[in-house]
Amino acid sequence: MPDDDLTQKLQNLMQCVGISSFKSLSAAAGVSERQILQLRRGKLKQMRVEVLLKLAKVLQLSLSELAANFSDASSDYQVLNLTVDTRNLTQSINTGIDLVQENTNLKGEYERIVLMLQQQQELLQQEFQESGLEILESLLLFWPTAAQKARENPQLEAVKILPLVEKPLDQLLQAWGVEAIASVGSEIPYNPQLHELLAGVAQPGEIVKVCYIGYRKGEKLLHRAKVNRL
CATH class of the missing domain: 2.30.22.10 (Head domain of nucleotide exchange factor GrpE)
Structure with a gap:
């Protein structure tokens, strides 16, 4: 398509959105006038997708509509679509990789916390058992002997061995x-x-x-x- 035709087409699109000059279009889209000149010459293959997206947004067109208007051959449009699809695919792959990595990190952190809680539980249980055994030490050491003597001598007054039970029990209850x-x-x-x-x-x-x-x-x-x- 001749350059004059593309230039006129661009001016018509600019008029629809209230833009009067290529300089104003350059400022509104945040692209250079040289890049706009490439669009007027139908050189879409030489333009970056980011530039085309900015121009399409200002002209209130979709990217495919912009390509259809300024491409002088169907191959240009296909190349543009392929570029966009490849870019989107790359972004999707990168996003997927980030999500997998984040999930892996979360799983590792969860497993670390579970292991830490298990270790703390085992430590607390061990400390609890040790403190209880320490309080009941006298009962554990002397009660079996006292019980055996009571069985051997039925006349032995049971009241004499009660302190062996009462004292450690009182200490345990007090500690708890x-x-x-x-x-x-x-x-x-x-x-x-x-x-x-x-x-x-x-x-x-x-x-x-x-x-x-x-x-x-x-x-x-x-x-x-x-x-x-x-």
Whole structure:
């Protein structure tokens, strides 16, 4: 297609969008007048896709419409489409690679956190067991011997070996912050929040007797004390 025809066609398109000169078109699209001259000469194959996209946007055309208007041969249009498709394909591949890499990084971070939590759990469990064994050390060392002596001598007073159990148990509960609710045999005002009646009915404040001890940890109730009416 002659240059004059392409120039006239470009001027017609410019007039439709209110652009009066090639200099104004250059400023509006952010491209050089030399690049506009290439378009007027139908040399699309020598122009960058980015430049064509800017011109098409200002002229309110799609890229394919711009190519159809200023290509002097169908091969130019095909080359342009191939260039755009290749560019889009490259961008898609790069985006896919970035997503795969990001997913790989996230998976690695997740596995690292899971492993760290498992290690911390094992460490806490080990520390818990060691502290419990330390508190119960005297019971573990002396209780089997005391129990065997009690079996060998039925007349041995059981009260003498009670401290072997009571002291380490009290130490363990104290270390864990567990508090006993009253003591066995004590007579206390009935509190349905802390006490459980073994039989019958009692009113709050009525004196009851503790049969089985209860426990709480801070504000949390672990076990109600089991009580009976007097």
